[in-house]
Amino acid sequence: VTSATAYEAVRLADAGFDDILIANETVNVVALDALVDAARSAHLTVAVDSQVQVELLQAQVAAADVRVDVLIDVDVGFHRCGVRPGSPELPAVGRAVMRSSHLNLVGLMAYEGHAMQEADPAVRRRLVATATRLIGAERRRMRDLGLPCSVVSGAGTGTFELAVEAGVLTEAQIGSYVLMDRSYAAMGLPFEPALWCLATVISRRSPGEAVLDAGLKSLSGEQGLPGSEIDGVEIIELNDEHSIVRVAADRALTIGDVVPLIPGHVDPTMNLHDSVFAIDAQGEVESWPIDGRRSTLPA
Numbered sequence: 001v002t003s004a005t006a007y008e009a010v011r012l013a014d015a016g017f018d019d020i021l022i023a024n025e026t027v028n029v030v031a032l033d034a035l036v037d038a039a040r041s042a043h044l045t046v047a048v049d050s051q052v053q054v055e056l057l058q059a060q061v062a063a064a065d066v067r068v069d070v071l072i073d074v075d076v077g078f079h080r081c082g083v084r085p086g087s088p089e090l091p092a093v094g095r096a097v098m099r100s101s102h103l104n105l106v107g108l109m110a111y112e113g114h115a116m117q118e119a120d121p122a123v124r125r126r127l128v129a130t131a132t133r134l135i136g137a138e139r140r141r142m143r144d145l146g147l148p149c150s151v152v153s154g155a156g157t158g159t160f161e162l163a164v165e166a167g168v169l170t171e172a173q174i175g176s177y178v179l180m181d182r183s184y185a186a187m188g189l190p191f192e193p194a195l196w197c198l199a200t201v202i203s204r205r206s207p208g209e210a211v212l213d214a215g216l217k218s219l220s221g222e223q224g225l226p227g228s229e230i231d232g233v234e235i236i237e238l239n240d241e242h243s244i245v246r247v248a249a250d251r252a253l254t255i256g257d258v259v260p261l262i263p264g265h266v267d268p269t270m271n272l273h274d275s276v277f278a279i280d281a282q283g284e285v286e287s288w289p290i291d292g293r294r295s296t297l298p299a
């Protein structure tokens, strides 16, 4: 299972997951402490993209006498973290890992985040093809350098199908597919939305408009507005605590009505809530805490 932070990895390990990838660079000392914590009870793989990070990581895990597997993160076009393809950084980082007594080099990470939300399928395919070519070449370079590379990890919900078809990855890091969101739902992917925020109509200030009691503190808006599950009801604006809604002339909507909303972006939306209600196929409801949501562990 993939986590974005060492803190999430601790939560996942506490919950019984025994094979966890932190698909992110962990550097600060508090985060490295959390990483060590997770590594005490789970098999942990972590991403690195610099010698500095390798040294910090090695010092912390060696002091605790725990071992972790390591992937070298390669920038295949997203331009976030990752060594540049073809650069001298890859062998330098690889050799630094090989010199580290408590780190075990297992391969490469190639997250093609720049293709993830690309709406045009032809462009998305082209971006994934380029990323595949780049990571394929880096994998060959690893082998030529005598560096181990049995794992190539990448992909997200938006690129999963194309990445599998391309055939270079040995594992996928996809996560949003479980719940989906409005931006992914618009892309025609083979997954269904399973997360709604129930908002209540609190005002009908005009025949064509209504106001709901859920805004930016309940639904993230940075990847577009939430979608409404009721025909003729469309979110047009998000304020802190309110959604402004356009209501079709033939749609009856009164104060107190509930409007299920599909978040624009699932990850930061989940992070805004303490718990989620899980409903099974028989309609049984359970409340699940979202205890991995904080970016740091509680004191």
Ligand SMILES: Cc1ncc(COP(=O)(O)O)c(C=O)c1O
Pocket (backbone or CB within 6 Å): 002, 023, 024, 111, 113, 116, 155, 156, 157, 158, 173, 174, 175, 176, 177
């Ligand atoms: C490095 C990395 N891997 C995997 C994912 C999962 O992508 P998704 O949630 O779109 O499936 C993300 C999401 O942000 C990510 O940053």
